[in-house]
Amino acid sequence: MSNKAPRGVRLVITLVGKRNAGKSSLINAISGQDVAIVSDQPGTTTDPVAKHYELLPLGPVTFYDTAGLDDSGEVGELRIKATNKVMMRTDLALVVIGEDGLTDYEMKLIDKVSELEIPYLVAFNKNDLCEPLESDMDYCRQRGIPFYKTSVLEGCSIDKLKEAIITLAPEEMKRDPVLAGDLFGEGDWVVCVVPIDLAAPKGRLILPQVQVLREILDCDAVGVTVKEREIEETLSSMKRKPALVITDSQVVMSVAGDVPDEIPLTTFSTLFARYKGDLPSLVEGAKAIDSLQDGDTVLMGEACSHHPVADDIGKVKIPRWIRQYTGKDINFVMYSGHDFPEDLERFKLVIHCGACMLNRSEMLRRIKECKRCGVPVTNYGVAISKVQGVLDRVIRPFDL
Structure with a gap:
């Protein structure tokens, strides 16, 4: 086992x-x-x-x-x-x-x-x-x-x-770690919006989604899993409001538009930012996106190595969204696996993945090292929610 x-x-x-x-x-x-x-x-x-x-x-x-x-x-x-x-x-x-x-x-x-x-x-x-x-x-x-x-x-x-x-x-x-179990109770309905991630192995979901679904079952709640295009119809057909909607960050803007404001909404990556790291620090770090300038260099940190797909989230999508949001010509450098650069001072911002393949100690030390070097740090999901304009709503369930 x-x-x-x-x-x-x-x-x-x-x-x-x-x-x-x-x-x-x-x-x-x-x-x-x-x-x-x-x-x-x-x-x-x-x-x-x-x-x-x-x-x-x-x-x-x-x-x-x-x-x-x-x-x-x-x-x-x-x-x-x-x-x-x-x-x-x-x-x-x-x-x-x-x-x-x-x-x-x-x-x-x-x-x-x-x-x-x-x-x-x-x-x-x-x-x-x-x-x-x-x-x-x-x-x-x-x-x-x-x-x-x-x-x-x-x-x-x-x-x-x-x-x-x-x-x-x-x-x-x-003690048993909590991903989302403190945000709903026994018998509550939790809707998980899970687009098929091309980077995930064929026939499998990515680890954060699997762990959240397992926690829903462990808490004796009811999990409903849908794709992003099915969320509006699913909510309208439910007899009662779900206690929580959890979505993949890549579709958070469209899902936020389909989920009524009174229903709590967050993302898998935001849950992992709390589970594996320091959510308040990562939310604070996302503010640095607003001050990025032409020629600045941003570190994209991934905890696992994988063959990038054509529209890879770390290599392609997030850099594109941030360039569109800021209107600036920004350089992005990727580090994968357990490699983490020793010259963090040269970066204006570190954007880290959800750290599902790191233990909490390593993620916290990476955050601490960034702070020591005076470099703001955030994670993929928080950064995406920031540039999509829905960060305040995504972090609302956590009472930060």
Whole structure:
């Protein structure tokens, strides 16, 4: 079951530390499976290795076994860069200490994790070979860092480590996340307007639509799914008003015209802006569209890589709509997957996708990084609603 959970809803737990600190052995012990290659040879782990696991009561999680951040050489730098990318989407970190004990390297690593505001704990590993120094444990005590003495060979503290992970996990991961379930009640009718997205795999809906429909069912509400040209007829034939209409952002203007103003209306992408990020910040960021000038560069950020269709939403439609709205000659640069530029300062605005393939931690860190660089950030759906003139109505259900 854990392998089928969407990547973006998993808790990401990353093991970091020096080469040969025993990270691979530890992740195998925690998961109870030989997912990572174990060797006495330093640098065995080259790229981050993901292991899906069901850690109850948290549910589906992904453990990442990373290359040692003390790697060297040109290839080592690439490995470290890959590890740093994983750190950006980490919800919880395990700093693994090997036989060398707590050195300046681990202290800098702890500072890095703290700077990223990632909850973490320390595992003094290989406890069968050497006890951690009292001074090292005092370092953790003085800073309030949870620590455990672990031994994979002896099975020492593995269960306690799992319990600590559960305790330290972010609060939002301990409760059922809400997409739209607070906007309607049991027995309510919810209408979902779902045009067929050419970018979606054949025979399937896109993930935000699937997740919303599942939540409607979980809340014992009634979901009605229609295409955009059927919405007016559907509403007129219903015996009572729906509690909510949710539409794909690409048709929000026409749907807003067909849905009476007294019926709450929002978009799938706006729901994900709240679910995965910081909706007030993304709404505020959309205001920057009004101040774009000729020659400005806008970053289009997508969390997943896909073959663009002829009228791709990120590459074609949104840039076209924004140029029409502003009347300006604006440059658009696309970044896909887990790549995110380090020179954000050169952009006047960042427009991010709904982040259905990112976990919330990574999306929040991207928003935070944009703010640090003084760059406004919004998302696809909010930006579309802005340039289509319906943003105020789309965010009305959230009482911002």
